[in-house]
Amino acid sequence: MSYTKITETPSNHDNLEQLDTAVLLQKMNEEDKKVADAVALAIPQITELVDALAERFEKGGRLFYIGAGTSGRLGILDASEIPPTYGMPHERVVGLIAGGDIAIRKSVEHAEDDSQQAWSDLMVHEMTDLDVVVGIAASGTTPYVLGGIADAKKNGLLTAGITNNPGSPLAEVVDIPIEMNVGPEFVTGSTRMKSGTSQKLALNMISTALMIRIGRVKGNKMVHMQLSNNKLVDRGVRYVVEGLGISYDEAEQLLQKHGSVKEAIAAGKS
Known part of the structure; x- marks a missing residue:
């Protein structure tokens, strides 16, 4: 299926180097205001994912995020905050990034182009059919993510995809596509900006709603948080x-x- 790669379309703003700082920041903020509305349109799909996760978690299932670059780092960030915030074991929500842990801080050349590596990374965790794999890729075309999702489906796992290009290969292949069209980036193609912000919002929603659904919150309080400081x-x-x-x-x-x-x-x- 053909689709428009919105994440690569030209910015709505030009001659950025000629703008003073206050104007630059104002225009960035104007673009950022569009993000929450784009995420809101994906709530039905996020709902479907959270409900499926809650059902599997009650039976011992786990949540895995896979991604490259900014998308991978955001998945790891979300996963790493679950144990201290909700007292869950580290192995219940896991973030994996193309290139391994070193790629959290430093880009690993061509790591995202390996379509076989994600499943190898997942298999270290002895995957079962109760586990859910969520691929995160602003472009929706990252080989590391697409390969991991394809292999997860072959092995009977539920899959979801978070992408900023509706109709992308990732959206087409997953069971639950979460597509958030935030429009062109302020700096053309810089998906660490609006696309990354939308991913962070979606991940917050997924993991927080899941933790509430499985009883890790009482009223509005984090009653299982680790008392680590x-x-x-x-x-x-x-x-x-x-x-x-x-x-x-x-x-x-x-x-x-x-x-x-x-x-x-x-x-x-x-």
Whole structure:
């Protein structure tokens, strides 16, 4: 199927080097305002993915993100924040990037062009049919992502794709296409900008809604967060104070004893 590669179309703005800083920033901001609306149009597909993930997670399934460059880094960022925020084991949400961990900080030449590597990277994790693979590629044409998705489907896994080119090869091959047309980038082809922002928003929505659906949030509180620093311990104590109507000192003792907000509140009510 033919499609327009919107991520490569010329910017709506030109002669950028002739603009002063305030005008540059204003025009970037004007473009950024379009992103949330583009993401909103994909909510039905994001809903379908979250519901499918929640069903599989309850049975021990996992979520894997695969991507290259900015897209890969955003997947890793989202995955890395799940354990401290929601107390989930690191292996339940995993981000993989073309070129391996070194590519998180430094570009690895031609890594994204290897269509076989993503499945090799996934197989390290002993994939099962309860797992879900989400490919992230602004262009929708990244070989690393397309190859990984194709192999995941062959092995019976549910697949989804996050892309900024509607009708792209990625959108065509996945089970659940999440297509967000944010329009041309401010700097032509620089998909770390609006495309990357839309991906970050979508990933926030997917993982946060999933964690809520599987019971990692109570009310609006992160009751399973890891108490890994003083700020988070203080936040946890305040959650316990609010949940039980007790003093700060009493709440702190409960939290230290039971190790999580959820367990501390449950103990306090028993």
